[in-house]
Amino acid sequence: MSKFRKLALGGALLAFAAGAALAQQAAPARPAPLGRVALPEEIAAWDIAIRPDGKNLPPGKGSVKQGEKLYGEQCAICHGEFGEGAGNFPVLVGGEGSLTGPAPTKSIGSYWPYASTSFDYIRRAMPFGNAQSLTPDETYAIVAFLLNQNNLVGDDFVLSKESFASVQLPNRDGFYEDDRETAEKHFWREPCMKDCAKEPAKVTSRARSLDVTPDSKDGPKVE
Amino acid sequence: MTEHSVHRRAFLAAAAGAGAGLVTPARAQTTPAAKPDPLITLVQPWNQQLGDGVVTAPYGVPSKFEKNVVRRDVEWLTVRKESSVSFTPLHELDGVITPNGLCFERHHGGVAEIEPSKHRLMIHGLVDTPLVFTMDELKRMPGRVNRAYFLECAANSGMEWKGAQLNGCQFTHGMVHNVWYVGLPLKALFDRAGVKPAGKWVLAEGADAAGMTRSIPMEKALNDCMIAWNMNGEALRPENGYPLRLVVPGWEGNMWIKWLRRLEIGDKPWEQREETSKYTDLMANGKARHFTWVMDAKSIVTNPSPQAPLRQKGPQVLSGLAWSGRGSVKRVDVSFDGGRNWVAARIDGPVMPLSFVRFYVDFDWDGRELLIQSRAMDDTGYVQPTKDELRAVRGVNSIYHNNGIQTWLVRGDGETENVEVS
Numbered sequence: 001m002s003k004f005r006k007l008a009l010g011g012a013l014l015a016f017a018a019g020a021a022l023a024q025q026a027a028p029a030r031p032a033p034l035g036r037v038a039l040p041e042e043i044a045a046w047d048i049a050i051r052p053d054g055k056n057l058p059p060g061k062g063s064v065k066q067g068e069k070l071y072g073e074q075c076a077i078c079h080g081e082f083g084e085g086a087g088n089f090p091v092l093v094g095g096e097g098s099l100t101g102p103a104p105t106k107s108i109g110s111y112w113p114y115a116s117t118s119f120d121y122i123r124r125a126m127p128f129g130n131a132q133s134l135t136p137d138e139t140y141a142i143v144a145f146l147l148n149q150n151n152l153v154g155d156d157f158v159l160s161k162e163s164f165a166s167v168q169l170p171n172r173d174g175f176y177e178d179d180r181e182t183a184e185k186h187f188w189r190e191p192c193m194k195d196c197a198k199e200p201a202k203v204t205s206r207a208r209s210l211d212v213t214p215d216s217k218d219g220p221k222v223e
Numbered sequence: 224m225t226e227h228s229v230h231r232r233a234f235l236a237a238a239a240g241a242g243a244g245l246v247t248p249a250r251a252q253t254t255p256a257a258k259p260d261p262l263i264t265l266v267q268p269w270n271q272q273l274g275d276g277v278v279t280a281p282y283g284v285p286s287k288f289e290k291n292v293v294r295r296d297v298e299w300l301t302v303r304k305e306s307s308v309s310f311t312p313l314h315e316l317d318g319v320i321t322p323n324g325l326c327f328e329r330h331h332g333g334v335a336e337i338e339p340s341k342h343r344l345m346i347h348g349l350v351d352t353p354l355v356f357t358m359d360e361l362k363r364m365p366g367r368v369n370r371a372y373f374l375e376c377a378a379n380s381g382m383e384w385k386g387a388q389l390n391g392c393q394f395t396h397g398m399v400h401n402v403w404y405v406g407l408p409l410k411a412l413f414d415r416a417g418v419k420p421a422g423k424w425v426l427a428e429g430a431d432a433a434g435m436t437r438s439i440p441m442e443k444a445l446n447d448c449m450i451a452w453n454m455n456g457e458a459l460r461p462e463n464g465y466p467l468r469l470v471v472p473g474w475e476g477n478m479w480i481k482w483l484r485r486l487e488i489g490d491k492p493w494e495q496r497e498e499t500s501k502y503t504d505l506m507a508n509g510k511a512r513h514f515t516w517v518m519d520a521k522s523i524v525t526n527p528s529p530q531a532p533l534r535q536k537g538p539q540v541l542s543g544l545a546w547s548g549r550g551s552v553k554r555v556d557v558s559f560d561g562g563r564n565w566v567a568a569r570i571d572g573p574v575m576p577l578s579f580v581r582f583y584v585d586f587d588w589d590g591r592e593l594l595i596q597s598r599a600m601d602d603t604g605y606v607q608p609t610k611d612e613l614r615a616v617r618g619v620n621s622i623y624h625n626n627g628i629q630t631w632l633v634r635g636d637g638e639t640e641n642v643e644v645s
Contacts (some may be wrong), residue, residue, distance in 0.1 A: 034415065035360050038345050038353035046345060046485050049426055049436060049493050088302040099509035104620050106500060111511075114494050121496040124434035125332060128306070131432045175503060175513040184616055187519075188604045191556060193565045199645070201561025201594050203632060205386035207529075207641035213390040214297055 048132075050120040054164050057119070061160035062141025064148040070138055071145050074127045083107070083149045093149040096170070109150030113175055115167045119143050291315070294325060297394060300382075305333035306433075308376070310397030313523065314531040317542060319572050319579040320371070321400035323455050328462045329376055329398065332432030335482045339466040342430070344412075344450070348488035351417030358452065358466050366411040368449060370470070371578045373546040375399040375518045377475035377502055380625040383610070387630075387641045390529040395629060395641060399546070401579035404470050406451035409444045412486070422488040426495075427469050430484040437478045438492035439471065443516075447472050447577075450483060473548030473577040474516040475623070477502055507618025518548035520607050521626035522555050522582070522599035533588060533637035541584040543568070547601035548577060554600045555582040561594030561630060561644040562609070568597070576602075593633040594644055610643060 050056050072081070080086045083093030095105025104111075108118055123139045125131050134142070144159035147167060153159075159167070207213065285292065294309040301307035311327040328334075339358045347353035356364075376398035382388045389395050409425075418441070425444045429435040439448065449470045452459060459465040464481025471478040477497055492498070492514075504512040522545035527533050545552045551574055556565040568582035582597070599607045610627030632642040 034364055035354045035356040038347055038355045042345065042355065043347050043353060046428075047347065047487065048434075049428070049487060049495070051489075051491060052494050053491070099505060099511075099620075100507065102620075104505055106505075112500050114499060117494055117496050117499050120493070124436070125432070125496075128303075128332070129432070131332065131434060174509065175499075175511050178512055178515040178517075180512075180515065180517075180519070184608075187606055187608045187612070189606055191565070191598060191600060191606045193556070196563050196565070201563060201630075201644040203594075203642045204645050205643035206632075207387040207390045210388055212297075212299065212388060213394060213529075214295060 048120070048124055050116045050123075052114040052116045054116065054161070057116075057161045057164055058136040059161055060136035060140050061158050061163075062137050062139070062144050063158045064141075064144045064153065064155055066138075067141035067143070067145025067148070070134075070142050074134070075142065078128060083146060092146055099171075099174070107150065108146055109152060109170060111171050111174070112169055113172050115143065115147065115164065115169055118146060119164075289315075292325070294327060295393060295397075297389070306331050308378075308398060310393045311400050312393045312530075313397055313399075313525045313544065314392050314528045316525070317581065319401055319544075319581050320455060321402060323402075323457065323460050323463070326400040326402065326454075326460070326463055327376070327398050329476065330431070330433070330462070331435055334461045335429070335431035336461060337430060337466060337482060342466050342482075342484070344467060344484060344486070346412055346416045346486045346488070348426075349419040349422035349490065350413075350488050351419065352415075354412075354416050356412075361407065361450070361467070362452065364407055364411060366407055367405065368408060369403060369405050370449065370472070371401065371403045371573075371575055372470060372472045373399060373401045373518075373548075373577065373579050374476045374479055375521070375546070375548075377477060377515070377518070377623040380627070380629075381622045383627075383641075384614070384619045384621065384625055387643050390641050392523050392525050392528040392629070393530060396523040398476070399544075401544075401546070402454045403456065404449065404451035405453035405456075406449045406467075406470065409448040409450065409469075409486075412450070413445065413488075416488075418488055421490045424489045424492050426485070426487040426489060426493050427478070427480040427483060428485040428487070429464075429480045430482040435477075435480055435482075435497065436493065436495045437480060437497055438495065439478060441488075443471070443474070471516075473518060475502065475518055478516065502623060504617065504621040504623050506621060512621075515624055518546070519624065519626045520547035520549065520552065520599040520601040520605050521545070522552075522597040522607060523629055524557070524595050524597045524631060527595065527633055527637075527639045528631055529639045529641055532639040533633055535637070536588050536590050539586055539588050541568075541586060541595070543582050543597050545580050545582060545597070545599035546578070547599065547603075547605065549605060550602040551576045552580040552599055553602045555580070556598045556600070557582075557584045558596040558598070559586075559593045562596050562628070565598065588633075590635055592635055593631075594642070595631045595633060596628050598628055 078086055078089040079092050085091035091105050091107050093107050093109060095107045095110035098105045098110060119139055122142055140159045144157055147153045292312055292315040296307060296309045309328045311321060311325055342358050344356045379398035380395055383395055423441045425439045425441060427437055427439060450467055451470050452467050454463060459468060467483045469480040469483050504515050522543055524541060524543040526542045545555045555568040557568045558565045568584050570580050570582050572581045574580050607626060607628055613627045630642050630644050632640045
């Protein structure tokens with residue numbers, strides 16, 4: 001490349017940079033377009049989130065009876081025949097009154113505040129390993145069956161976009177917003193540095209007495 | 224060197240040591256070995272023979288002598304690896320950045336494998352213009368930022384509510400990592416779509432088989448949330464959300480949606496499974512705290528710890544990590560007697576808000592039993608509480624947000640145990 005051409009190219013680059021700087025100075029409030037407008041069909045395909053007020057529930061319906069069959073085929077292997085949970089998979093039914101005990105059961109009937117969450121979650125994430133394979137009707141039916149197992153609807157109940165609002169979960173009022181800044185206000189304090197307790201510290205609990213730690217000595221050996 | 228300057232140096236060293244309650248001598252007393260060390264007197268194979276050439280490992284891996292430095296899981300904790308957790312080996316690491324291959328994993332439907340050219344990000348709902356972006360378009364967008372943040376799972380230390388359970392900080396505290404992210408502020412995206420005045424909440428959704436979702440208040444989203452495609456200088460790892468994830472600084476890790484594909488703007492929260500059935504904190508009275516997003520100040524002594532016991536008497540470097548979701552770590556104190564007396568630890572390396580700080584206490588160990596604790600304090604004045612203080616407010620069934628002070632018992636032989644003390 002000749003010296004002249006290099007100079008010319010350098011000049012062009014400078015001119016370009018100056019142009020860019022000018023453009024930036026004169027930039028309008030809205031940035032230059034990037035991306036594209038989402039089409040209604042695209043939004044509909046992805047927008048599957050359901051709110052407690054039923055917003056975005058799809059048209060459709062399913063009965064307890066239909067749900068029982070579907071649940072047996074699609075869900076029972078992990079969640080148990082009656083929603084009692086198999087192995088370590090989540091319990092979906094029962095546990096009322098257990099929340100103050102030593103082993104709380106957080107089922108749809110005992111803990112979940114909103115029925116919409118079960119519809120939303122089953123449709124987006126279940127069955128485990130075959131997500132988003134259930135139709136709206138099938139999802140309505142499975143939710144209807146789970147509500148029935150939790151004694152919240154009768155055996156003849158049909159769940160639909162229209163009947164959804166009639167379902168209230170028992171633990172609806174079991175939640176309150178994060179109150180740490182008031183309930184734990186005493187953790188904002190000047191820490192003690194010296195002689196913070198009269199008695200010397202005594203060991204009150206030891207992990208080794210449980211013996212549930214994976215043995216790190218089983219780690220890969222160095223050749 | 225004049226006598227004066229020698230004295231001055233000795234004084235400075237002693238003054239520096241005094242900060243940690245210790246006095247360092249000007250020069251240590253050392254003794255010669257009984258016989259010459261063959262590693263010095265004999266020529267070793269690596270002194271003589273050629274080693275591997277360049278590009279033997281086109282993407283480098285750690286030394287084979289570091290094979291124990293790996294993520295581990297706790298088999299009895301979950302039924303399926305696809306919906307499970309692995310833990311960062313905090314006791315093997317130093318500094319403030321977690322190496323990408325050691326960042327703990329938490330998946331609900333396995334690791335989604337997504338070709339970046341097939342990934343899309345959609346913004347819709349209460350916006351003037353619903354938009355779709357490709358990865359290439361996101362990377363051409365003005366306003367790119369670099370930020371380091373810790374990410375802690377809300378259930379980190381969750382197994383310890385009812386008492387000391389797991390022997391190792393990898394298992395008790397390993398659901399946390401600290402990473403440099405590169406990406407865009409969410410605000411840059413929202414400005415393009417034009418959020419309507421009624422838009423007070425954001426639903427973030429992943430493209431994985433769990434379709435992971437969380438509701439995030441608009442105020443937080445506009446304040447410091449970002450989308451990131453790069454961690455510690457390279458593309459996100461698949462297990463951390465490749466090609467795109469959400470970053471929600473200082474807030475519980477479950478909200479940092481991986482494989483991020485959709486941002487919906489709405490006027491109310493969606494009350495998804497992960498913010499009702501999970502990630503709510505059950506109190507002793509049977510009521511549960513909802514939307515407990517912030518991770519409170521927490522610290523952990525990583526060395527010594529059960530997987531990294533003391534090996535011999537003499538000089539030791541106690542080392543640990545501290546973080547706070549409310550701001551910057553202002554101070555870390557360390558106790559050797561189970562919380563009766565404390566010394567301020569030395570913090571070294573960067574102190575940034577919502578990011579790890581590394582602390583040290585250099586000490587001499589004479590073989591006596593130690594009950595080691597650390598206590599973080601942040602710039603809001605919040606002081607990390609004891610586990611019993613947390614239990615007094617919350618009971619033992621809340622699973623999440625256990626930021627109580629950890630105690631390690633160092634026995635006379637140096638073996639170290641997870642214990643709790645009175």
